[in-house]
Amino acid sequence: xxxxxxxxxxxxxxxxxxxxxxxxxxxxxxxxxxxxxxxxxxxxxxxxxxxxxxxxxxxxxxxxxxxxxxxxxxxxxxxxxxxxxxxxxxxxxxxxxxxxxxxxxxxxxxxxxxxxxx
Amino acid sequence: xxxxxxxxxxxxxxxxxxxxxxxxxxxxxxxxxxxxxxxxxxxxxxxxxxxxxxxxxxxxxxxxxxxxxxxxxxxxxxxxxxxxxxxxxxxxxxxxxxxxxxxxxxx
Numbered sequence: 702x703x704x705x706x707x708x709x710x711x712x713x714x715x716x717x718x719x720x721x722x723x724x725x726x727x728x729x730x731x732x733x734x735x736x737x738x739x740x741x742x743x744x745x746x747x748x749x750x751x752x753x754x755x756x757x758x759x760x761x762x763x764x765x766x767x768x769x770x771x772x773x774x775x776x777x778x779x780x781x782x783x784x785x786x787x788x789x790x791x792x793x794x795x796x797x798x799x800x801x802x803x804x805x806x807x808x809x810x811x812x813x814x815x816x817x818x819x
Numbered sequence: 820x821x822x823x824x825x826x827x828x829x830x831x832x833x834x835x836x837x838x839x840x841x842x843x844x845x846x847x848x849x850x851x852x853x854x855x856x857x858x859x860x861x862x863x864x865x866x867x868x869x870x871x872x873x874x875x876x877x878x879x880x881x882x883x884x885x886x887x888x889x890x891x892x893x894x895x896x897x898x899x900x901x902x903x904x905x906x907x908x909x910x911x912x913x914x915x916x917x918x919x920x921x922x923x924x925x926x
Binding site: 736738745746747748760762763796798803804805806807809810811812 | 853868
């Protein structure tokens with residue numbers, strides 16, 4: 702079955718960087734894009750960016766431009782999201798999600814909690 | 820970016836109630852809308868795509884309707900496991916955007 706398994710909780714200081722992983726399985730990795738979505742405590746869902754594993758092409762939300770780097774490793778079918786220059790407002794649960802097509806997110810990772818302390 | 824406005828933000832209801840929530844888009848998105856359910860501490864779960872297409876395994880008490888700028892998610896008879904937050908998402912154009920959510924609480 703399709704699975705996306707994310708790395709564990711992170712606690713970082715303001716100004717640092719964090720790199721999260723999303724290990725996929727159960728489908729052909731290069732067929733579907735993977736997106737990242739975050740959710741601040743008690744808030745709604747915010748789309749962050751996407752990567753196409755087939756060619757590594759990526760795109761990020763404009764408000765995160767320059768701070769988000771998405772990469773993938775074909776050998777381990779894993780997608781990575783690195784967020785730099787962390788600030789307190791980056792404290793959130795971060796999810797990866799498979800794009801079934803037309804931005805329909807049919808499978809999600811369990812989420813990774815990132816806490817940024819000042 | 821296309822903005823989505825969900826109403827109400829909070830909804831208090833009892834088991835067995837018929838529940839309806841709305842998602843309005845800032846511009847026409849045809850049928851390019853999805854609905855997700857999210858329970859506390861969990862990832863969102865896809866319920867409906869293309870405004871009204873129920874995903875496999877989703878109970879038939881859930882239904883979606885609408886097109887253009889106004890969409891509705893209805894739960895025909897609320898069950899205990901349905902108490903959660905619900906989010907709409909537009910699929911029409913980049914970047915994909917979400918509504919602010921409707922939280923369904925127990926009355």
